[in-house]
Amino acid sequence: MEQKNKEVTITVDGQQVKVPEGTTILNVARQLGIDIPTLCYHAEVSPFGACRLCSVEVTKHGRTKIVTSCNYPAEEGLVVVTNSDKVSKVRRGVLSLLMARCPKSVKLKNLGKLYGIDEHGLWESNPDEDCILCGLCVRVCKELVRVSAINFARRGVEREVTAPYHRFSDDCIGCGACALVCPTGSKKIRIHTYATVAPLKGVRDENFGVHIDVFSAKPENGTDNLINALLTSGFKNNLFDTAIFTKRGDGYSGEVKVAQNTGEIANEKETPLLRIKMISTLQEAIDQGKRKIAFIGLPCQVRAARKIQQTLQQEMPDLDITTIGLFCRNSFNPKKLREQIKSILNIDIDKAERTQICDNKFIVTVDSQDFSCDIDRLDSAIENGCSYCNDFVANFADVAIGTIGSGHSYYTVIVRTDKGAALLEKLQLTKTPVMKADIVKLSEFKKNRAKANIDPILREIHAQRSKEKKVN
Amino acid sequence: MVNAQLDKIIDKYVGKEGVLIQLLLDIQRELNWIPKEAVTRINERLGIPVSDIYRVASFYTALSLKPRGKYLVRVCAGTACYVRGGQRVLDAAEQAIGIKTGETSSDLKFSLETVNCLGCCALGPVVEINGKYFGTATPKQMKQIIERKRSA
Numbered sequence: 001m002e003q004k005n006k007e008v009t010i011t012v013d014g015q016q017v018k019v020p021e022g023t024t025i026l027n028v029a030r031q032l033g034i035d036i037p038t039l040c041y042h043a044e045v046s047p048f049g050a051c052r053l054c055s056v057e058v059t060k061h062g063r064t065k066i067v068t069s070c071n072y073p074a075e076e077g078l079v080v081v082t083n084s085d086k087v088s089k090v091r092r093g094v095l096s097l098l099m100a101r102c103p104k105s106v107k108l109k110n111l112g113k114l115y116g117i118d119e120h121g122l123w124e125s126n127p128d129e130d131c132i133l134c135g136l137c138v139r140v141c142k143e144l145v146r147v148s149a150i151n152f153a154r155r156g157v158e159r160e161v162t163a164p165y166h167r168f169s170d171d172c173i174g175c176g177a178c179a180l181v182c183p184t185g186s187k188k189i190r191i192h193t194y195a196t197v198a199p200l201k202g203v204r205d206e207n208f209g210v211h212i213d214v215f216s217a218k219p220e221n222g223t224d225n226l227i228n229a230l231l232t233s234g235f236k237n238n239l240f241d242t243a244i245f246t247k248r249g250d251g252y253s254g255e256v257k258v259a260q261n262t263g264e265i266a267n268e269k270e271t272p273l274l275r276i277k278m279i280s281t282l283q284e285a286i287d288q289g290k291r292k293i294a295f296i297g298l299p300c301q302v303r304a305a306r307k308i309q310q311t312l313q314q315e316m317p318d319l320d321i322t323t324i325g326l327f328c329r330n331s332f333n334p335k336k337l338r339e340q341i342k343s344i345l346n347i348d349i350d351k352a353e354r355t356q357i358c359d360n361k362f363i364v365t366v367d368s369q370d371f372s373c374d375i376d377r378l379d380s381a382i383e384n385g386c387s388y389c390n391d392f393v394a395n396f397a398d399v400a401i402g403t404i405g406s407g408h409s410y411y412t413v414i415v416r417t418d419k420g421a422a423l424l425e426k427l428q429l430t431k432t433p434v435m436k437a438d439i440v441k442l443s444e445f446k447k448n449r450a451k452a453n454i455d456p457i458l459r460e461i462h463a464q465r466s467k468e469k470k471v472n
Numbered sequence: 473m474v475n476a477q478l479d480k481i482i483d484k485y486v487g488k489e490g491v492l493i494q495l496l497l498d499i500q501r502e503l504n505w506i507p508k509e510a511v512t513r514i515n516e517r518l519g520i521p522v523s524d525i526y527r528v529a530s531f532y533t534a535l536s537l538k539p540r541g542k543y544l545v546r547v548c549a550g551t552a553c554y555v556r557g558g559q560r561v562l563d564a565a566e567q568a569i570g571i572k573t574g575e576t577s578s579d580l581k582f583s584l585e586t587v588n589c590l591g592c593c594a595l596g597p598v599v600e601i602n603g604k605y606f607g608t609a610t611p612k613q614m615k616q617i618i619e620r621k622r623s624a
Contacts, residue, residue, distance in 0.1 A: 148521030153530040164511070164526035171522065 008076040013083060025069035025080055026054055035467070036069055036082055037091070037111060039098075039183040040134030043460045045143045047071035050134045051183075052094045053111075057081040066090050088115065096120035102130050105184045114471060125157075131186040133159060137178035144457065146384035147171045150178060150189070161189065168308055170277035173300040175388040175450075177457060198306050198396045200416050207443040208436075209395035213415040216406040216435075220428035226401060226411040227296060228265050230324065233426045234294055235262045240322055242285055245296035246276045251350035253334060256281045270354045275331035275383050279304050286312070286319065296324040298331065299391035306396045322419055325394020327402025327412070329357055329375075329442055330386035337381040344378075345371045356403065390450035392443040399423060405439040407432075412439065477502065478513045485518065492520060492528055496535050505536045533585075541576045541583040543621050545569070546600045547614075549586040552593035557610075561597045562586065564611030568618035581622065 006021045012029055019028050024047060029036050039051035049068040056069045059079040066086070081087065092115045099108045100122035112120070135152065138161060142148045149172035153162050163169035178189045202212035219229040231243050242260055249255040254276040259265050278301050285293060286308070295305045302325040309321045341349045347366055349355070354365040361372040394400035398420035405412040412434050415421050481498045485491040492514075499510050506529045515522045529535045547553075547562040562584075566572060569582045576583040590598045595607030599614065606617065 142521075148523050151521075151523035151527040153527055155531050164522045165508070169523070 008074055008078075010074045010076075010078040010080060012080045019074050021075065022073045025056060025058070025067075025072045025074060025078075028074055029056075029069065029080075029082055034082055037114075038070060038464075039107075039132065040136050041070045042136055042140070042181055042457070044456050045136070045139040048135050048139060051098070051132060053091060053098075055087060055090045055094065057084050057087050091115055092117055096122055098132050100124050101126075102132055102184055103127055105130060105132075107184055108132075110468065110471075130184050131161060131188055132184055133161065134183060135161070136181050136183065137161060137186075137189050140177050140181050140457065144453070145173070145175055145177050145388050147173060149173075167283055168279050168304055170279045171385075172279075172304065173385040173389055174303040174307070175385065177388060177454070180454075180457060181461065198417070199419075200396075201418060202416070207393070207440045208414055209393050209400070209416065211414045211416050212418075212421055213413075214434055214436075215413055216410040216432045217413050217429040218410050220430055224409055226413070227324065229427055230399070230423060231259070231265045231294060231296075232262045234322065234423055235265075237426050238292075239423055239426075240292040240294040240320070242290045242292065243294040243296070244278060244282055244285060245294075246271050246278065248272060252338065252352055252355075258285060270356070272334075273332050273337075273355055273357070274334055275300070275386075279308075282308065282321075286316075291316065291318045292320045292322075294322045294324065297326065298328045299325055299394040299396075300328075300385075300389055302394050302397045303391070322423060323394075323397045323399075325397025325400040327393055327400065327404055327439075327442075328389075329392065329446060330389075331383040332378065332381050333383045337378065340378050340381045344373050347371055358404075387449050388453050390447045392446040393439065402439075404442055405434045405436065407435075474503075474507070474509055475513060478510055479517070482514060482517045491518075492525065493532070496525070496529055496532075500535050504542075505539045507539075536583075539576055539580060541581050543581060543601055544583050544585065545618070546585045546587045546590075547573075548588070548590050548596065548598040548600075550589040550593065550596075552589075553596035553598055556596040556608075558597035560611050561599060561609050561614050564614040565599075565618065568615045582618070 007018045008021045009016060009018050010028065012025070012032055013034055015032055017028060017032065026036055026038070026041065036054045036056065038054045040048050041054060047070040049071045052068055054069045055066050057064055057080070058067050058072065060077070069082070095108065095112050095115055095117055099105070099112055099117065099120045102108055103124045104127070138151055141150050149169040150161055150163050153160055163172065182189050200210035202210055204210050208214055217226065218224070219226055223229050234240050235243070242258060243265065244256065244258050246254045247257045248271055252272050254272045254274050256276055256278050258281060275298060278297050282293070282295060282305060295302070297305065302323045305321055305323050309319055312319050338349050341347060341364060345364065347364060349364060351366050352364045353368070356363050357375060360375050362375045362378055363370050363372040393414060398417045400414040400416065402412050410432065413424065415424060478499065481502060482495065485495045495514065496506060499506055503510070511522055511525045511529070514520055514525055529537055545565055547558060547565055549558055549562065562573065565584055569577055569584055571577050571582065571584055573584050573586055587600070590600055590605065592598055592605065592607065597609050599606040599609045601617070601621070606613070
């Protein structure tokens, strides 16, 4: 908009108001306490005008037309009517079509009742359809979470919302925001929530998740890298025949590695604090017939792996994924991190031997020398989506592993399932108690950060719900 | 190999906005389809979300997410062509190539599609093969054309 501060006078249902030019009619009406029904609208994302339910009548220069109020900007002299017979007729038409598309939607039925539609009288092409293609999930995923894991695909009667190739997305972090905002509670979208059933066991703890055991450990013989030791022992004991993990690539980058035997698990350098695309690799391995897979990933990737296993359970009862989750405060965007580290510490992160987060410091080791800065200063380099994730300790993994909460050369281990316990049983470990406070601190930090982002999304939904309750 | 080919095309669009459709058309022209590697590579090089690339590539019929044959046989199934026997021409094409509409032959020689209008209804039934139009097509002619292309 050209002049942001210019005020215009518009009339809504007979009430004259002054509003900043460009304010949407819907927002003006809401300020006046006038109710306009919406489905695809959410205050935190851009309006889309897809559901057409917020249609109102506007008169400009003596001409009257029906427009969607959610994306129609206020302009001088505009006269808006939100409750005329014509508006009701349009909304009835829109609702009838939506109800015919999604026959089972309770929300649409309730709205229909409000407009006096008992029977829409139209042909229902698919009794199980539950998506009205309003694109609210797509916008939340793109504009708020900023990972764009899902989108529209195809066109015409085939149009749908899906992840690319109808597969689990590499970009999805399983935050569930899409399902949260869905006006019809579509099942299709729930595939991306990853709030899945895992065979977790033991005590439930707010910060450690469900767990059987938690301790600090160091492998006794051979390697001092616990994850390598776990993989080696898992291969030896036939717990899996394929392992998928990330390793350091050239410079400060990471790549996915698929190992078929112990020989391929060389002592790799510390993996970088980046989210590497692993989910398509896991799916490819399954496509190639692999059934006993160890998957070492971040909390979001572990959620995805769980969902994949759950989805394929019927089809492949022998699919057995052992998930080892890594503690994660957040990943970083490699490009932004490179720039930030250059400008704050004046070093080239591509030359880093090791990067770690410790006591709220980001520590980079170059030529055996440590450089560090406050982690808060790298906030702008946080990878998209991470600030919507509340899972620090990989709540859905069989075993969660991290360095936080343990002393030098020790690892914090959280065992969550029998499978995890069996994997650890085979290993000789020196155990000590864990420093719980360190983990609680970071776990709470991550939860609060996610909450601060999810709350605005919830606020709008709660407002809608309480409005519906009043009406019904 | 393919990546080098892709990079050459993508290079032209680095640092520019709103180039996705043009870029995909270039890749389609070069490879005759949009393979998954291309989608991944565009995402890596230009930072466009994979879901956005998939949305565009699955929307336009000019772009194909499956390999397409050397000859793209498009039979018009629009109203005018249909009433003039377009369906019979389509059936003949299916039989002659040995695939169903929307499929590609395993030797990657033919792909068969229907279109809804080619803009020359007076010539119906119309068939278009790689930009060349065949008017008032008959099932017999259709078979002959396919045989000719097959041995070409």
